[in-house]
Amino acid sequence: MYVDWRAHGFELLFIFGLGSYLYCDMTREATQVRQGDKRRARTFSSSSSSRTRIRMVRAWYMDDSLDDQRLEHQLSPPQSVSLEDLAKNTGVMYYKLDPKKYEEEGKLSRIKEERGYNYMDVIQVSPEKMHNYEERIKVFFEEHLHTDEEIRFITEGSGYFDVRDQEDHWIRIEVTPGDLIILPAGIYHRFTLDTKNYIKAMRLFTGEPVWTPHNRPADNMEARKNYVLQQSKGFMVK
Numbered sequence: 001m002y003v004d005w006r007a008h009g010f011e012l013l014f015i016f017g018l019g020s021y022l023y024c025d026m027t028r029e030a031t032q033v034r035q036g037d038k039r040r041a042r043t044f045s046s047s048s049s050s051r052t053r054i055r056m057v058r059a060w061y062m063d064d065s066l067d068d069q070r071l072e073h074q075l076s077p078p079q080s081v082s083l084e085d086l087a088k089n090t091g092v093m094y095y096k097l098d099p100k101k102y103e104e105e106g107k108l109s110r111i112k113e114e115r116g117y118n119y120m121d122v123i124q125v126s127p128e129k130m131h132n133y134e135e136r137i138k139v140f141f142e143e144h145l146h147t148d149e150e151i152r153f154i155t156e157g158s159g160y161f162d163v164r165d166q167e168d169h170w171i172r173i174e175v176t177p178g179d180l181i182i183l184p185a186g187i188y189h190r191f192t193l194d195t196k197n198y199i200k201a202m203r204l205f206t207g208e209p210v211w212t213p214h215n216r217p218a219d220n221m222e223a224r225k226n227y228v229l230q231q232s233k234g235f236m237v238k
């Protein structure tokens with residue numbers, strides 16, 4: 001095809017210019033996408049590494065040994081319990097929150113609102129921080145139930161909540177910062193520190209708090225009967 005450069009010089013220059021501009025723009029966008037991918041990959045790996053730093057809850061069946069209650073007491077070989085089985089068989093609920101940024105995160109406020117928790121205080125358990133430590137720690141470790149849910153959000157330290165499953169075996173649940181655990185009313189349970197001897201937790205409640213423990217046997221209590229009935233039907237898993 002013959003093109004008269006003199007007659008169409010301007011149009012040709014325009015087409016060539018536009019072509020070069022579009023080509024450069026596509027190349028720039030492709031580079032940005034590649035950089036974005038890298039950024040996303042970096043964000044992912046940094047959040048996944050922080051995810052590994054925030055440990056998920058561990059739960060397992062306990063042995064019968066009478067050794068120090070603050071040890072793990074794993075069976076040999078260990079038998080772990082998934083969160084789903086824990087929820088299905090015992091009604092225990094568990095949420096993972098950011099232990100440092102839970103306020104900005106908004107998850108705690110949502111849980112409080114959804115479940116109607118309008119009371120909150122903080123408990124610290126350690127030989128140094130707790131008045132009557134020896135006495136209190138014994139009370140915590142005595143198998144008992146409450147007439148209301150027991151809700152604890154761990155902000156520092158660690159410890160173990162032990163709960164009975166449907167066949168009356170002990171399941172040990174390790175709690176660390178960021179764990180929010182809800183034990184249903186009427187469940188037989190107990191609490192102990194681990195060998196680090198320190199935990200700090202938020203206690204949540206609906207209305208005026210009632211902390212009274214009812215030691216086992218408390219099978220005739222309304223809360224226990226309701227719990228057993230619910231357990232026989234199976235707990236709802238979210």
Ligand code: KMT
Binds near residue numbers: 123152159190191199
């Ligand atoms: C309880 O009632 O068993 C406790 O408050 C235990 C300490 S909270 C981590």
